[in-house]
Amino acid sequence: MTILYLDRLFLFNALIDYLLCLVSARVSGVCLRRGRYVLAGLLGGAYAAAALLPGLRFLAGAGGKLAAAGLMALIAYGGERRFGRCAGTFLAVSAAFGGAVWALSLGGGGKVPALSGRTLLLSFALCYGGVSLLFRGRAKLPDRPRAEARLVLLGRECRFMVLRDTGNALCDPLTGGAVMLVSPHALLGALPQAETLFSGDPVSALERAAALPELRGRLRLIPYAAVGTASGLLPVFRPEALTLDGRAEPGLLVAVSPSAAGDGFEGIV
Numbered sequence: 001m002t003i004l005y006l007d008r009l010f011l012f013n014a015l016i017d018y019l020l021c022l023v024s025a026r027v028s029g030v031c032l033r034r035g036r037y038v039l040a041g042l043l044g045g046a047y048a049a050a051a052l053l054p055g056l057r058f059l060a061g062a063g064g065k066l067a068a069a070g071l072m073a074l075i076a077y078g079g080e081r082r083f084g085r086c087a088g089t090f091l092a093v094s095a096a097f098g099g100a101v102w103a104l105s106l107g108g109g110g111k112v113p114a115l116s117g118r119t120l121l122l123s124f125a126l127c128y129g130g131v132s133l134l135f136r137g138r139a140k141l142p143d144r145p146r147a148e149a150r151l152v153l154l155g156r157e158c159r160f161m162v163l164r165d166t167g168n169a170l171c172d173p174l175t176g177g178a179v180m181l182v183s184p185h186a187l188l189g190a191l192p193q194a195e196t197l198f199s200g201d202p203v204s205a206l207e208r209a210a211a212l213p214e215l216r217g218r219l220r221l222i223p224y225a226a227v228g229t230a231s232g233l234l235p236v237f238r239p240e241a242l243t244l245d246g247r248a249e250p251g252l253l254v255a256v257s258p259s260a261a262g263d264g265f266e267g268i269v
Contacts, residue, residue, distance in 0.1 A: 006049045006052070009045075009048055009049050009052070010045040010046065010048065010049040011045065012045075013041075013044050013045040013047075013048035013049070014041040014042050014044060014045030014046075015041065015045075016041075016044070016097075017040060017041040017043075017044030017045065017072065018037050018038055018040070018041030018044075019041075020090065020093050020094050020097060021036075021037035021040050021041060021072070021076045021090060022034070022037050023093050024076075024086060024089040024090040024092075024093045025037070025076070025077070025086065027089050027093065028082065028085055028086045028089045028264070029146065029161060029263075029264030029265070030077070030080055030082070030086060030161060030264070031148055031149075031159040031160050031161050032148070033076075033159070036075055036076050036077075037076050039075050039076075040072040040073075040075040040076040043068070043071060043072055043075060044068065044072055047059065047064075047068040051064065069090070069091060069094065070087075072090070073086070073087035073090050073091075074087075076090070077090070079188070082263075082264075145163075145164040146161050146162065146163055146164060146264065146265055147161070147162050147164055147244040147245045147269070148160075148161060148162075148244070148245055148246075149161070149162045149180075149182075149186075149242065149243070149244055149267060149269075150241075150242070150243045150246075151182075151186075151187070151190060151239050151241070151242050151254065152190065152239055152240045152241035152242070153187070153190040153191060153237070153239050153240060154190060154191065154214055154215075154240075155240070156189065156190040156191075157189060157190055157241075158186060158187055158188065158189030158190040158191075159189070160182075160186035160265075160266040160267060161264060161265045161266060161267070162180065162182075162244065162265055162266070162267035162268060162269045163262065163265040163267070163268050163269070164269055165268045165269070168181065168268050168269060170222075170224055170234075170255065172222055172236070172253055173222060173223065177251050177252070177253060178251070178252055178253070178269075179222065179236060179252070179253045179254070179255045180242075180249075180252050180253070180254050180255070180267055180268065180269040181234075181255050181256075181257050181259075181260035181267055181268040181269075182254050182255070182256055182257070182260055182266065182267040183256075183257065183258055183259075183260045183261035183266045183267065184197070184198040184199075184256055184258060185261065185266060186260075186261070186266035186267055187256070194256075196208075197209060197212075198235065198256045198258070202221055202232070202233045202234060202235050203221070203233070205219075205235050205256075206219055206220070206221060206235055209235070218237050218238075219235050219236065219237045220235070220236060220237075221233040221234065221235060221236070222234055222236050222255065224255075234255040234256065234257055235255065235256050236253050236254065236255040236256075237253070237254055237256075238253055238254070239254055242254070244269065252269070
């Protein structure tokens with residue numbers, strides 16, 4: 001007879017699901033939000049324990065598993081610009097992990113293996129390596145360095161990934177200081193109306209910002225010139241705080257442009 005302890009089952013599955021969410025985020029190249037992954041892991045642990053209780057075993061069916069996985073993905077990656085990619089990666093990593101555990105169990109005559117540290121380590125190594133190779137082969141910019149940005153505006157912060165591009169020569173014509181390009185979506189955590197505010201032409205965006213008391217006088221326009229003949233104006237502001245990989249960047253200005261987002265990043269510096 002196999003004896004299962006619900007408290008151990010809950011904690012074990014919560015830890016595994018947290019690590020799967022974390023691995024999926026790293027593979028997808030999004031900003032890590034560990035608090036949300038903890039919540040998703042706790043949900044996964046609660047689901048695993050509940051599915052074994054009398055009267056709730058219907059949760060162990062395919063429908064229950066898909067619903068639990070979808071809700072975990074929503075908790076972990078809801079609001080991400082590439083939510084579909086993150087959720088798909090999470091499902092792929094989870095399937096790879098389950099397959100790795102099953103493969104390792106074949107050495108024991110097909111019986112469920114003892115969940116030792118060695119088994120878990122090998123399983124995670126196999127699934128992480130396989131899924132990383134799969135998505136790295138599809139990535140558009142696999143070798144370009146990236147950094148995690150933390151931006152504070154109006155007392156609220158947002159975190160996102162930026163691409164370190166040595167070809168970015170955008171600067172402030174008044175001070176000569178460097179300017180970082182950021183997509184409106186990246187600012188949603190600090191400025192919920194960012195996508196609406198910065199839609200359309202830059203002059204209209206500046207007028208809309210002037211109508212908001214908290215933004216009045218904080219934005220201005222700077223000229224830019226891209227490769228070829230493209231040129232125009234970009235709205236720019238000075239954040240209250242800005243760090244790149246934990247390093248403060250007090251003199252860096254932020255320009256908002258929808259074209260600043262790409263595969264795995266929402267800004268260019």
